Structures are given as structure tokens and as C-alpha cells.
Amino acid sequence: xxxxxxxxxxxxxxxxxxxxxxxxxxxxxxxxxxxxxxxxxxxxxxxxxxxxxxxxxxxxxxxxxxxxxxxxxxxxxxxxxxxxxxxxxxxxxxxxxxxxxxxxxxxxxxxxxxxxxxxxxxxxxxxxxxxxxx
Amino acid sequence: xxxxxxxxxxxxxxxxxxxxxxxxxxxxxxxxxxxxxxxxxxxxxxxxxxxxxxxxxxxxxxxxxxxxxxxxxxxxxxxxxxxxxxxxxxxxxxxxxxxxxxxxxxxxxxxxxxxxxxxxxxxxxxxxxxxxxx
DNA sequence: ATATAACTAAGAAAAAATTCGTAGGAAATT
DNA sequence: AATTTCCTACGAATTTTTTCTTAGTTATAT
Numbered sequence: 001x002x003x004x005x006x007x008x009x010x011x012x013x014x015x016x017x018x019x020x021x022x023x024x025x026x027x028x029x030x031x032x033x034x035x036x037x038x039x040x041x042x043x044x045x046x047x048x049x050x051x052x053x054x055x056x057x058x059x060x061x062x063x064x065x066x067x068x069x070x071x072x073x074x075x076x077x078x079x080x081x082x083x084x085x086x087x088x089x090x091x092x093x094x095x096x097x098x099x100x101x102x103x104x105x106x107x108x109x110x111x112x113x114x115x116x117x118x119x120x121x122x123x124x125x126x127x128x129x130x131x132x133x134x
Numbered sequence: 135x136x137x138x139x140x141x142x143x144x145x146x147x148x149x150x151x152x153x154x155x156x157x158x159x160x161x162x163x164x165x166x167x168x169x170x171x172x173x174x175x176x177x178x179x180x181x182x183x184x185x186x187x188x189x190x191x192x193x194x195x196x197x198x199x200x201x202x203x204x205x206x207x208x209x210x211x212x213x214x215x216x217x218x219x220x221x222x223x224x225x226x227x228x229x230x231x232x233x234x235x236x237x238x239x240x241x242x243x244x245x246x247x248x249x250x251x252x253x254x255x256x257x258x259x260x261x262x263x264x265x266x267x268x
Numbered sequence: 269a270t271a272t273a274a275c276t277a278a279g280a281a282a283a284a285a286t287t288c289g290t291a292g293g294a295a296a297t298t
Numbered sequence: 299a300a301t302t303t304c305c306t307a308c309g310a311a312t313t314t315t316t317t318c319t320t321a322g323t324t325a326t327a328t
Contacts, residue, residue, distance in 0.1 A: 015285060019230045027233070034305085051287045053306070058285090072294060072305060086242050089231055096153045097223055099161070102243045103253035108220050109236045110260055119237035120261050126244055127258050131251065149315060168275085185317050187276070192315090206275060206324055 011088055012062045017055055020044060022064070022078055022085065030068070030077035145222055146196045151189055154178060156198070156212055156219060164202070164211035 014022060024039045025031060031039075037052040056076055059065040067076045078085070090102065098105045109115070115123075148156060158173045159165060171186040190210055193199040201210045212219065224236065232239045243249065249257075 016230055017286065023231060023233065032305090047286095048288065050289075050306095054288085054308080055286075057307080074306075083242065083245075086231055086239075087246050089227065090239065090243055090246075093223065093227055096150055097157060097220055099157065102246070103249050103257065105220075105224065106240050106243050106249075106257055107260060108217065109224055109240050110257070110264065111217075112221050112224075112236070115237050115240075115264075117265065120265060123237065123240055123244070124258060124261050126241060127254050127261075130244065130249075131254060151316065166275090181316095182318065183274095184276090184319080188278085188318085189316075191277080208276075 012064050013092060014059075014064055014085070014089065018059055018064060019089070021052070021056060021059065022082075025065075025076065025078050026082045030075045032073050032075060036076070146198050147226060148193075148198055148219070148223065152193055152198060153223070155186070155190060155193065156216075159199075159210065159212050160216040164209045166207050166209060170210070 020040060021036055024036045024043075028035065028039065033049070033053045033056055036056065037047060037049050040047050040052060056065060060067055060076070063079055065076045066079050067074045069075075080088075090105070094100055094102045094105050098108070110120075110123075154174060155170055158170045158177075162169065162173065167183070167187045167190055170190065171181060171183050174181050174186060190199060194201055194210070197213055199210045200213050201208045203209075214222075224239070228234055228236045228239050232242070244254075244257075
């Protein structure tokens with residue numbers, strides 16, 4: 001009777017390991033545990049297959065993932081769009097470390113210097129777009 | 135022989151609760167545990183005094199905080215500048231949820247719509263500054 | 269001087285997150 | 299049909315993070 005806690009109160013907040021898995025799924029689209037696990041091991045760090053499996057089952061339980069059953073395999077996919085989830089975790093971090101101000105978070109990233117000139121241009125264009133819509 | 139782990143390998147990554155405490159210290163400057171705890175209780179959530187104390191001691195241990203002893207009281211302050219630490223945690227999140235691209239993180243925040251026109255202007259000015267420096 | 273209040277220290281408990289081991293079933297291979 | 303391989307399920311152990319309890323010290327006030 002505690003299993004569904006996250007589903008009920010507010011939106012589910014993925015943990016760090018959960019974010020890693022979500023990122024793989026966003027990249028590759030719906031995938032089996034095997035695929036996710038292989039990707040994690042290639043691109044990030046050593047994880048045991050059953051650890052990934054267990055975590056994905058927990059995420060299913062929390063409502064972070066959905067799955068379809070195809071024969072013997074299970075195919076998982078994120079329950080939320082990447083955009084929505086990214087926005088959610090950013091807001092969480094802004095609250096925690098930036099006095100709740102996403103804008104100051106942006107300033108910090110930009111001030112940090114590893115944004116390329118092309119990216120800066122792109123961001124500027126986006127701002128101009130936003131200002132037009134106003 | 136495990137206590138100093140974080141100090142040795144890489145930079146210390148604050149946990150969520152630790153970030154809350156850092157945020158108070160960044161806001162108010164060097165403070166006693168009492169002050170930090172009161173602030174947490176007023177502005178964020180209920181925490182027991184000794185919980186805050188314990189956590190700050192752990193943070194001292196990890197090298198996240200420094201302290202000066204004044205008579206009976208201990209005055210804590212962040213070991214790192216706010217800018218540095220914020221940059222660090224942002225990069226962590228970018229790695230975890232944005233494919234390592236801080237710029238796409240910025241786009242996500244801006245696209246999200248709760249940045250005020252004034253803030254947008256400010257960000258745009260900042261970008262122009264950055265482009266000049268180039 | 270005694271009591272009260274405010275502080276630190278530190279171990280332990282509790283909660284949350286992560287990893288692992290084992291069991292069992294289905295499919296493929298020999 | 300037996301063996302090997304690959305999968306899921308799931309409890310349990312581990313690790314990390316957070317909270318709390320108790321003890322002891324110092325200052326302050328009565």
C-alpha cells in the first residue's frame with residue numbers, strides 16, 4: 001500500500017539512475033532492458049543486467065515508464081515526453097540551488113563559457129521568437 | 135577509511151538536503167546552525183535542529199563547508215563560491231538528463247515560458263556581451 | 269551555587285536509492 | 299528431449315542519505 005505513493009502526490013521525480021535510463025530511452029526510443037543495459041554499459045558505466053531490470057520495473061511501478069509485452073520480451077518507453085520531464089527536473093534544481101529562479105540558472109550556464117558561438121546564436125534567436133509571440 | 139572518499143575523488147557533489155543548506159548560507163552569509171535551521175523551517179520545511187546540525191557536520195567533513203569557532207558557537211560558510219557550485223550541479227544535471235549539452239538545457243528552460251520579458255532581455259544582453267568578448 | 273537554556277558530538281535508526289543473487293520459465297540449439 | 303541461453307520476477311543485501319535520540323559542555327539567569 002505504499003507502492004503507488006509517487007503516482008498520487010505530485011509528479012514522479014526520477015532519481016539519478018532513473019534519469020540515466022530515461023535518457024537512453026529518449027535517445028533510442030522504446031527498448032528492451034537488454035538494449036538499455038548495453039547502452040548504459042557502453043556509454044556510461046558498469047551496471048549489472050538485473051540491476052537495470054529491477055530499476056526499470058520500479059520505474060514502471062512509479063509510472064515513469066510504460067511497457068508493452070511482445071512475446072517473451074518487454075518493451076519499455078518513457079511515460080512522459082522528454083520535454084516535460086526535463087522541465088520538471090530543471091525546476092526542481094532551480095528550486096533547490098537557484099532560489100527558484102530558472103532565469104538565474106540560465107545566466108549561470110551561459111556565463112560558464114562552454115556554450116559555443118553557434119549555440120549562443122541559436123539561443124538568441126529563440127529569445128527573439130519568444131519576444132515576438134508576446 | 136571511507137569518510138574522506140568524496141574529498142579525494144573529484145569534487146564533492148551536494149545532495150538535495152545539502153543544497154538547501156548551501157542556499158541558505160549563500161543567501162545569508164556565514165551563519166550558525168541555529169540560523170540555518172530557522173531559515174529552513176521558515177522558508178522550506180520542518181527540520182529538527184539536530185538534523186540540520188548533523189548534516190552540516192557531515193558537510194564540513196566532506197569539505198562542502200568550512201567553519202570558524204567563536205566562543206561557544208560555530209559559524210559555517212560554504213567552502214566553494216556559489217557560482218562554482220551552481221555550475222557544478224548544473225553540469226551534473228546536463229550530463230544526466232540533457233545528453234551533456236548545457237545549451238539544450240537552456241533552450242528547455244526558455245521554451246518553458248515562465249521567464250519574464252525582463253529576464254529575457256537580461257539574458258539577451260548577456261549573450262551579446264559574451265559575443266563581444268569573443 | 270543551582271537550575272535553565274542553548275549549544276555540539278556522535279551513534280543509531282529510519283528512509284531512500286541502488287545493486288545483486290537466485291529462481292523459474294520460455295525459446296533456441298544440439 | 300536434453301542442454302544451453304536469454305529472459306522476467308522478486309526478495310534481499312548494500313549503500314547512501316536523512317532524521318532522531320541521547321549525552322555532555324558551556325554560558326546565562328535565578
